[in-house]
Amino acid sequence: MKRKTFIRTLLIMTIIMVATSFYYLPFYVTKPGGAHELDPIVDVEEGYEDSGELMLTTVRMGKANIYAYLIASIRKYEYIFPEEEIRSPHESDKEYNLRQLNLMENSQQHAIEVAFKKANKPFHYNYKGVYVLNIYPSMPAEKVLEPGDRIIAVDGMNFDSSQEFIDYVGEKQADDSVEITFVREDKEYKKTIQLKAFPDAENKIGLGIGLTDDKEIVTDPVVKLNTEDIGGPSAGLMFSLEIYNQLIKEDITKGYHIAGTGTISEDGAVGRIGGIEQKVIAADNEGAEIFLAPDDEITEEEKKRHPNFESNYEAAKKTAEDIGTDMKIIPIKTFDDALNYLNTLKRK
Structure with missing residues (x-):
């Protein structure tokens, strides 16, 4: 009899857990994602090969059920955000996903434009x-x-x-x-x-x-990017470096595994992104030796409103120290900053 009672209780608890796992709270949870090599993602027609790797980094994000919420509340480097901080007012799932994909597409176009300008290649x-x-x-x-x-x-x-x-x-x-x-x-x-x-x-x-x-954007040579469902603009800097590296004969990686993040504008300025700490962890997990981090400036007004606010670079550096990685964190303000740093590296 006791065995039947135990089995019945276990079954009821299992049903409750399964049912509640499909009930989502008005929150999102983010956690470290991955670091993805750009060679298979970016293809410049008749482009040059490299001896190292340039990698984009990602953050995993999803709606929070009660279990994801509880786990994130006790785990370091898992963050909880209210829904209104992620989505625009009245934005549906489809609209949010389209906005993220559109941001990625714009980021790709800016990256192509910056790389082609630097390599003196034609585009329109x-x-x-x-x-x-x-x-x-x-x-x-x-x-x-x-x-x-x-x-x-x-x-x-x-x-x-x-x-x-x-x-x-x-x-x-x-x-x-x-x-x-x-x-x-x-x-x-x-x-x-x-x-x-x-x-x-x-x-x-x-x-x-x-x-x-x-x-x-129409280019010569042709550029193809296979980004699938990667959304958002944060891979702009790394896209621009990979495209440029395939356009020129000299290999800017010099045999290193280089990860990074940051938006890119048409003039080559590198912008702030979210989840920098989680991206540092993702890069370290994939064996990156160098991490390029946006060195955004915090205005006096922002400091007054948010005293603990810090730049992407500062946050990335603190995270690297906290997890004990040997990966170098490099501050980047522009596309040229990234190139200038990579030019100082000794070839492996």
Whole structure:
């Protein structure tokens, strides 16, 4: 009888644990991800080989169930974030994922542009239209457009940038209508949408979409990046270094395993990213010898609001000391900073 009671209790507990594991809290948990070699990800047509490795680093992130939340609350270098700190207001799962993939795509284009400029190779942009990132609730676009749609014309007119699109629509009045030509899953559609004032800004008229430029960089030689579902802009610096390394005859890795992170802008400036501590751990786990960290400047205003706020480089250096790694942490402000440092390395 006792055995049956024990089995019944164990079964009930198992069912409860399985059921509660599918109940998600309004939080996200992040933890160290991986360090991925860029050779299989970046392919420059007839590009040069390297003797070492350049690696991008990632953070694992997911919605928190009760067990993930409890584990993260006691583990070092696992962080818990309220949902509102990760997502924009009213943003769905699909919209969030599209935004991350769009950030990655922009990051790739900036990386290609920076590398090609430095290598004196030709490139240009083809503007494809306006990419719909998200839809504002209760606005006119909600019934017509979907995240991921590409608007290619308004009232039969094409534009050369999303700003031209915004300016044109912004000159309209509430209750005016526009004809939108858009592409969804390779099919073209035309729909008429009545404009409306935004609920929280009555002097602002629009469709009710979050948007960005949908453009394509064209290069010679051709560059292909296989990023699959890697999202966000934080791999920009490492992409630019890998592309540049394949464009030039000299190998900038000199036989070293070099990891890093940081956004990249069109002018080569390297920007701050999230999860720097976790990325240092990921790089160390994969045997990186050097870690390139954004050396962002903290303003006086930021220091007043957040006294414990520190730069990516400072946080990375503290983490490296804490985990006892021999990996060198190098502060980087620009693409040229990274190249200048790599040029000082002695070839293995």
